[in-house]
Amino acid sequence: MRITGGTLKNHPLIAPKGTKTRPTSDKLRQSLFNICQHYVEGAHFLDLFAGSGAVGIEALSRGAASATFIEKERLAANALRKNLQNLNLSSPSTLLIGDVLTLLKKLKGKTFDLIYVDPPYEKGLQEKTLLLIDTLDLLAPDGLLFLEESGAHPLSLPPLKSLTLQKERKVGSTLLYQLIKKEKSL
Template identity: 45%
Template sequence: MRVIAGEARSIPLITPKGDDTRPTQDRIKETLFNMIQMEVPGAVFIDLYAGSGGIGIEALSRGARHAYFIDRGGEPIKCITANVHKCHFDEKSTIIKKDAAMALRSIHEKEVDIIFIDPPYEADLYEHTLRTLASLPYVSEYTTIICEASLEEDFSFAEGLGYEIKREKTYKNNKHVFLKKVANS
């Protein structure tokens, strides 16, 4: 796994040992960033359930102003810390080792531009995470929320939480679901 484009282009990243994390493949990561390329420069980015931190690091490499990396595992946090340092993004990064809901509540930004959510597929965390985000002041109708999920994952619950599905991009084994908070919800 490597950084695909930008300031840290081609720098190899380390990934946590074991099967607990599932780094986004380079080809899928490139497709994702091609879709959001205009939103990334200057953005505040949250990489939630960050694993190796590859998505947040890619955002920083492509001009994001700041990235928050959230994971509760010791091994992922070590990898994220090493990768951020290797890419010289220490000053633009905040690494939080906490449960997702607690970590999200500890962020005090006026607005967050992009939130990437990639929990373990079998953990059934999307609804809980989106419910938490719906209550936070830095998530607005301008915030892009991207969920990486299995092809079978059903996001029909999102409307009831005040979100609108804006786009869905499917790949061979998974998909990206793009959501926005409905104004005044």
């Protein structure tokens, strides 16, 4: 695994051992950052179910001002911490270790310009996470949220008050959903 773009391009990343995490492919990360390239510079990035941190680290490499990572699995969190240290990214980063749904509540009052959600497939966490992000109003105005899901299990969007699906893309065997914050009606 390596960083695919920005100032740290081609630097290797440590991936956690075991089968509890599923690294986001280079191809998907490249597609993601091609889509949001005009939003990354100076952005506050939230990487949920972060694993090795590849997506958030890629955002920092491409000019994000900060990245907050949430990861529950100890081996993945340890790999993420080592990646941040090895790349001298500890300063613009916050690593929260624990359950995403619990820790998101502690972020209430903060907003992020870009949010990446990559929960384990087939666990029902996609809908719960989107509802909580929506309820806590964590996406900044004009911000983008991306959710990764298996192409074999298309997402069933829950009713959301401020987020709306903008686009759905197939990248390899993965679906990438792009949501935006709805305009507030007067």
